[in-house]
Amino acid sequence: MAFNFADHVDITKFQPLEIDPWAQASLTAQQKRVLQANIQLCRDIIVFFTATGGASGYGGHTGGAFDTTPEVMILDSFFRGRPDKFVPIFYDEAGHRVATQYLMSALRGDLNPNELVYYRQGHKKLPGHPELGLTPGVQFSSGRLGHMWPYVNGVALANPDKIVFCLGSDGSQQEGDDAEAARLAVAQNLNVKLLIDDNDVTIAGHPSQYMRGYSVSNTLRGHGLPVAEVPGEDLDALYYRIRTAVVTDGPYAVISKRKMAPGIKGIEGSTHGHDVINKKAAVEYLEGRGLHKAAAYLKTIKGTKDPHGEYLGSGKRDANRKLFGKIVSDILDTMTLKQRVDSVKVIDCDLEGSTGLNVIHKRHPEVFVLGGIMERGNLSAAAGFGREKGKQGIFSTFAAFLEMCCSEITMARLNNSNLLCHFSHSGVDDMADNTCHFGLNNFFADNGLEYDKSTRLYFPADSKSFEKCIKSVYFDEGLRFVFSTRSKLPLLLKEDGSPVYGDDYKFQSGVDDVIREGADGYIVSFGDATYRCLDAVERLKKQGINVGLINKTTLNIVDEAMMKKVGAAPFVLVVESLSYKNGLGVRFGTWLLERGLSPKFARIGTHEEGCGGLWQQAYHQGYDSKSVVTKVKQLVGLRARL
Numbered sequence: 001m002a003f004n005f006a007d008h009v010d011i012t013k014f015q016p017l018e019i020d021p022w023a024q025a026s027l028t029a030q031q032k033r034v035l036q037a038n039i040q041l042c043r044d045i046i047v048f049f050t051a052t053g054g055a056s057g058y059g060g061h062t063g064g065a066f067d068t069t070p071e072v073m074i075l076d077s078f079f080r081g082r083p084d085k086f087v088p089i090f091y092d093e094a095g096h097r098v099a100t101q102y103l104m105s106a107l108r109g110d111l112n113p114n115e116l117v118y119y120r121q122g123h124k125k126l127p128g129h130p131e132l133g134l135t136p137g138v139q140f141s142s143g144r145l146g147h148m149w150p151y152v153n154g155v156a157l158a159n160p161d162k163i164v165f166c167l168g169s170d171g172s173q174q175e176g177d178d179a180e181a182a183r184l185a186v187a188q189n190l191n192v193k194l195l196i197d198d199n200d201v202t203i204a205g206h207p208s209q210y211m212r213g214y215s216v217s218n219t220l221r222g223h224g225l226p227v228a229e230v231p232g233e234d235l236d237a238l239y240y241r242i243r244t245a246v247v248t249d250g251p252y253a254v255i256s257k258r259k260m261a262p263g264i265k266g267i268e269g270s271t272h273g274h275d276v277i278n279k280k281a282a283v284e285y286l287e288g289r290g291l292h293k294a295a296a297y298l299k300t301i302k303g304t305k306d307p308h309g310e311y312l313g314s315g316k317r318d319a320n321r322k323l324f325g326k327i328v329s330d331i332l333d334t335m336t337l338k339q340r341v342d343s344v345k346v347i348d349c350d351l352e353g354s355t356g357l358n359v360i361h362k363r364h365p366e367v368f369v370l371g372g373i374m375e376r377g378n379l380s381a382a383a384g385f386g387r388e389k390g391k392q393g394i395f396s397t398f399a400a401f402l403e404m405c406c407s408e409i410t411m412a413r414l415n416n417s418n419l420l421c422h423f424s425h426s427g428v429d430d431m432a433d434n435t436c437h438f439g440l441n442n443f444f445a446d447n448g449l450e451y452d453k454s455t456r457l458y459f460p461a462d463s464k465s466f467e468k469c470i471k472s473v474y475f476d477e478g479l480r481f482v483f484s485t486r487s488k489l490p491l492l493l494k495e496d497g498s499p500v501y502g503d504d505y506k507f508q509s510g511v512d513d514v515i516r517e518g519a520d521g522y523i524v525s526f527g528d529a530t531y532r533c534l535d536a537v538e539r540l541k542k543q544g545i546n547v548g549l550i551n552k553t554t555l556n557i558v559d560e561a562m563m564k565k566v567g568a569a570p571f572v573l574v575v576e577s578l579s580y581k582n583g584l585g586v587r588f589g590t591w592l593l594e595r596g597l598s599p600k601f602a603r604i605g606t607h608e609e610g611c612g613g614l615w616q617q618a619y620h621q622g623y624d625s626k627s628v629v630t631k632v633k634q635l636v637g638l639r640a641r642l
Contacts, residue, residue, distance in 0.1 A: 005113040008294040009044050013037070014107055018081035019074075021243040027236060035073055035235060042069045042107075044286070046099045047264070048294045049116035051282035054275075057303035058120035058432045058614060060128060063261040063273030064197065065099035068092075068167055070235060071195045071256065072100055074242050075165055076107075087159050091152050092167040093178075094197075095129035095142030095436065096274075100167075102126060105137025117297075120432040121304070122613020122620075127434030131609070143436045144400060145373060146175025149194070153181055156190040163246060168196040170207055171350070173216050174373040182223035185251040193245045194220075194253040197232065201260040202373060203274055204350045210370035220253045232256030306615035308625065312538035313515075314531045315491035315499065318463035320484035321424035325352075325359030327470045328394065332364050340367050345385040346394040347371045347378045354486075355396040355424045375401045376408050383412035383419045389477070393419045399426035399439020399483060406444050413448050413455060413479055420474065421445070421481045426459065427577030427606070428617040429528045430487035434610035440579040443587075445481045446556045454478025456509060457555040461530035462491045464501035465513075469553060472507040485528045485577075487614075492534060492551070500551075510557035516541075518548025520636060521571035521599070524588060526552045529575045529623050536628035547632055555584055558591050567597025571635040573604070575623050580605030600635055604628065 006012050015034050019027075027035065046065050053060035072090060079088040090104060102119070105111035118124035125135045132141045142148055152166040172178065173196060185192050198216050200206050207214055217227045226248065230241040238256065245252035261273035265288075266281045277285070279298055286295040332340050347369045352358040361368045371378040375397050382393030402423050412419050425431065426439035446455050455478060460466040466484065473480050492500040492515060500515055515530070516537050525533045530551050537549045550566060552559075566572050572592065574585040585603030592601065604623050611620040618624045622631075 003114055005116060008297055009048050009291055011045060011113050013041055016080060017077040019077040020081045021078055021246045027239050032235060038073050039069050042103055044289055044291060045103055047277060047282055047285055049119050050099050051277050051298055052117045052301060053119040054277060055279045055298055055301035060120050060276035061096040062277040064094055064097035066261050067197045067199055067258060070238055074239055085163060087155060087162050087164045089139045091140060091148055091165060092142060093146055093148030093172045094169045098128060098130045101130045101138050108137055110137025120612060122616030123611050127610060127612040128432045129434060129436050131435060146172035146177055149178050149181035152192055153184050153190055156192045163191045163193060165193050165195060168194055170198045170216050171202040171373050176376060182220060182225060186224035189250040192251045196253060196255045198255050198257050199260040201271055201274055202350050204352050204370060205271060211372045217255050225251050225253050227253045227255060229255045229257060232258035233262055304614060311490060311531055311535040313493050313534040315493050317488040317490045319488045320463055320466040322356045323463055323466060324422045325356035327467050329360050329363045331474050340364060343390055344392050347382045349373060349375050349378050349397040351397055355422055357396050376405050379405045380408045383417040386418035387415055391418060396422040399423035399442055400437045403441045403444050406447055409445055410447060418477050419479050424484045425486045426483040427485055427528055428621060429485050429577060430614045431617055432612060432614055434612055440606055442483055442578055443582055457481045458553055459483040459527040459555055460553050461527055461551050462489050464491060464499055465553060468501060468507040473509060487528060489528055490531050492531060510554045510559060512559040512562040513551045515549040515551050519546045522548040522550055522566040522569050523573045523575055524550045524552055525575045527577055529577050532623060532625045533575050533628055535625040540629055540632055545636055563591060563595060567592050567599060569599050571600035573602050573631060573635060575604045575628055577606055577623060580607040602631060602635055604631060
């Protein structure tokens with residue numbers, strides 16, 4: 001029997017409401033009853049369909065969209081009541097609250113509500129952040145956290161006779177873009193209205209605790225915006241403040257004070273509310289609301305799994321991004337307390353649990369700084385700490401945010417800083433947040449001139465090489481960038497089943513590693529692409545095609561001996577999860593030509609916008625094992641005909 005969303009949560013009970021905010025300063029009793037019913041219904045829908053993402057293993061975010069439902073329902077009534085006065089788009093600079101966009105697309109009839117239970121799954125067009133042109137009804141791409149307000153200013157400039165709303169949060173307001181946007185909005189008296197959910201929760205904790213002195217309201221007032229604070233769950237007060245913003249000329253901010261995920265037992269007010277609601281809490285919530293079919297459906301959902309099966313040449317999996325903090329902490333253990341305090345400063349960007357810095361926070365709090373959601377400033381602060389010989393700044397965030405920091409990286413380089421950066425979530429693997437969170441442009445970090453020899457980019461392929469790399473380069477001077485994936489990576493194994501990077505291996509910066517020898521050609525790879533290529537190599541060898549595999553951990557340095565070796569082979573295929581347009585492949589081809597080497601050459605890299613999902617991303621970009629096998633056969637066939 002086909003799934004029917006309305007049988008589980010009756011979305012047809014939504015009551016479209018039209019309100020003219022210029023005509024009434026307060027809600028009528030009937031309007032309030034309709035709004036309350038709509039808010040509760042929409043919150044039930046959000047809990048249900050986001051929970052399907054968590055139950056299936058694709059993750060997601062529940063609390064933010066759940067929080068802002070009252071604001072969204074009021075806006076919807078304004079957009080319906082006076083469509084001539086608004087740009088009717090729910091712009092949101094907290095892109096992870098994408099459940100709002102999918103909900104409204106379904107309510108407006110653009111998206112079949114039955115599709116909502118495929119939230120964040122691969123090829124279902126419901127990725128973890130809104131993407132224009134992908135999902136029916138979605139009207140904008142949010143990009144990363146805190147990047148929407150400046151864009152909305154431009155929308156307001158283009159529509160001077162209309163009001164534009166931008167939903168925000170106390171987390172998104174920490175980004176520097178918003179400070180610049182505030183100044184422009186005030187200076188140009190733009191009709192931009194901010195609705196900010198101030199729930200005092202971000203991924204790593206509570207801003208009131210880790211960012212003492214930070215106040216969304218006072219910050220915006222300092223830029224010149226009129227600001228009104230309101231209890232976010234008081235519907236009459238919330239309506240009055242949003243309506244006041246509408247009828248007031250120029251920019252205006254309404255700050256809603258509420259606990260994260262109000263009313264959800266076990267999650268309310270906690271950092272867990274930022275992420276997707278877990279199955280147990282969702283079932284309890286839904287059953288408490290009398291939505292027993294929805295709860296029962298959740299119980300039937302099983303986790304997703306890569307269908308490939310066994311990867312030949314691979315062993316136990318581990319998460320390099322999580323290991324980073326342990327490895328650095330082990331190094332810090334070798335120092336005295338005074339040495340650590342004097343020589344090391346570790347600055348987090350609200351992602352310590354995702355990038356491994358939480359281990360350093362726990363084991364060495366004396367060197368740890370909760371830096372909030374301020375990547376550019378935090379990178380510069382870490383670089384400034386490391387400006388003197390013998391001092392080391394350590395910085396970490398997601399690789400997608402590296403391109404935001406290009407100017408700060410240049411400044412760190414020009415000041416001869418000693419900076420160790422860990423950028424996790426590199427590439428596309430396991431990235432249900434999709435395109436805007438892909439870490440594709442890692443080579444942007446190597447933006448110095450040719451004479452610069454102090455910048456190194458490292459992307460190890462398994463946990464043992466990751467550990468050996470960090471321990472080897474930790475005390476090096478200059479800028480060192482270490483990359484990891486969101487996904488767990490398996491150990492690379494020799495033909496005899498022992499680890500490639502065993503106890504006898506010593507990491508050397510700039511030296512590439514032969515994983516398998518081959519006479520018919522070589523694949524060059526790194527990161528999560530390497531184990532996929534190793535599987536392809538093993539399968540090709542069984543078919544009589546003797547292909548070798550090179551793991552290039554140091555991305556931006558030419559290993560002359562290895563270049564000569566692969567350059568003499570019949571073909572070279574570079575396989576990577578970074579950008580096809582500006583990753584290793586385009587550089588490797590140039591390096592070959594500069595040395596007069598001309599094997600048959602091809603490259604595989606990320607070249608398409610994401611498909612959503614986790615393991616599906618590698619297949620979608622064509623660097624999965626089967627696609628690599630196909631490409632090698634093409635290269636061998638072309639060579640044979642020549």
